[in-house]
Amino acid sequence: MYKVVKRERIVPNIHLLVIESDAIHTNAQAGEFVVVRADEKGERIPLNLVDWDEQSVSVVFMEIGTSTRKLAALKAGDEVATLVGPLGKPTEVPKDKSILCVGGCYGIGALLPVIRAFRQNGNRVVTAIEARSEYLLYWQDKLKLYSDELHEITRDGTKGFKGHVNDFLVDHLKKNKIDMVYVQGCTYLTYLTSETTRPLAIRTIVGLNPIMVDATGMCGVCRVIVNGETKFGCVDGPEFDGHQVDWANLLSRRKIYLKEEVHSLSFYECETYG
């Protein structure tokens, strides 16, 4: 069991979870993730590493199904059944490039260690975070520490650029020289970003979140077709070239257990709240 140091809601449905660990920090690198299982009956789910030190690791997640609902109910001093990592391949960090980093949803938090690594290696970091409305944006102050520019995008125009990510990208990439785009967030965001940069032929790295079980290369549920070849998200990824990903396959594989996820959540709610 692993003790929860802190769990706090950052914005509606998005939480920060800090869990005790004295082992994970040793080899942790930007772009890697951990697997968490809330309790003995829980599912193993991958969550991006947001920060780590000698005593703990931090993750940011969106409350959506049973597992994340359980995590969102944790308080300091509670325990989770499983915490293992770091897993996955770290982000490849280029040198002296101009990189546009896009984050949405939990991906805003997941950007933090990556832009830190980019910045430390002499890259120019332009960070763009997006949400439906201003009140769903977060961590601007933390992101600014490692960003040369920080852009906010809201669909309702309550803050920063008004519109979708693709509108911002088209506009920004036209006016600025960008060598590479890096995206963290839901599958739709990574897909949309890749499709927007494809005609411009700007290298685009996406952090994917396929369904996983063991997350060490054993089960293969996280398979992603990249450049026509089957790759395992957990050990070959989770980051891939967005222009080579078979998005139709990935989007449908994300939905394999949609029916069961709904069933599980209503079961959990009945059990928990009566």
Place this chain on the structure above:
Amino acid sequence: MAKIEPKKTPMRERAPKDRVKDFNEVPFGYSPEEAINEAKRCLQCKRPTCVQGCPVEIDIPGFIKFIAEGDYMDSIKRLKEKNVLPAVCGRVCPQEDQCEKVCVLAKKFEPVAIGRLERFAADWEARQGESPIPQLPEPTGKRVAIIGAGPGGLTVAGDLSRLGHAVTIFEALHKPGGVLVYGIPEFRLPKEIIYREVDYLVRCGVELKLDFVVGKTSTIDQLLEEFNAVYIGTGAGLPWFMNIPGENLNGVYSANEYLTRANLMKAYLFPEYDTPIVRGKRVAVIGGGNVAMDCARTALRLGADEVSIVYRRSRKEMPAREEEIHHGEQEGIIFEYLTLPVKYLGDENNWVTEMECLRMELGEPDASGRRRPVPIEGSNYITKVDTVVCAIGQSPNPLIPQTTPDLKIGKWGNIEADDKTGKTSKKGCWAGGDVVRGGATVILAMGDARIAARSIDEYLRTGLW
């Protein structure tokens, strides 16, 4: 001398129609009377061939003689001198290809049911409550890291802790047992048995670190800063696919995923447990080994109407244990022999709906000595499926090879190790079981472990590599 009963004492088991409804164990095991009867069939050969057929060299006539005399305590003691997991091996060893194959009785009659007797003795011990801890020797001050809490790792841990070395087992998953827990279903090997054996090791002073992925959380080189020796028993965890069209459709599983969901994550108890599994109605399992049988019988228990095993050779070449094939047949699994899937077809939502297969015939023997299956041209046909499980084998997990540059790796991604000692190309590192052999068996992993434990002990005492 009394006349020898030509057949094994039968082992009672649950009726197929009842047992396919749940995940409880299928055979009941022998009663003491049945065990004594069967034990008396053993001729107590002066030069027993059965022992040579056992990868861990159990004194088979010895433990059987104690059963025949009703002395079960000494029987289990004799077994445990060579085998830390008798309750497991009695259930999952391919006895028909090992000890029982070379039993002298087998020349004329059915061999002695060595596996069933081993299981009997171990289960008897379990019913007596917590087993006593043996007297442990003075600590040697040497530390050994074991990677993987599967059958091999547990064997090395048992052997080395008994010699006074401090042992820590690192396990990637959240439960110990390796393939015994994530792979082999409850109805064939109740998990309680493994947890009891692991608990015994922990009571003997073995440290168990779960949720620790060597190669990621720490590398082998980092472990070697703290430990005097490392044993790698990480198994063959990387699933193979056939690389045919449609394999990434929804509803197409690797055997590892299917079994891990069902066994380790207890998806058969969904939604009480959170991990789901597709409960297909028409399930095809590709492959002919024990893993394929386990998947097919799991699918039945998850409520499938029709489950077929699709195997490219014939029944004779099937690598699965005879008992598993027999149980599968009893439970109504359909066996499509000499059949090879060539393509999966899906609907507009990317779910598998049909499978295209090719019929085969047997040609000349191949490198494995089995007759090579040859496709019959134009024999393609299409059949409806809603779930496919690919159980065609697996190779070693690459995480350790990738992060240990001076470890010599074979062409299948396996770690190369000396078969007399288990030594790898890297000083202080031993390896054995499936990570060296590719997909093999529990008992071979335990045999490798025993050899490596001897070599590790020698190294720790002498410092000679």
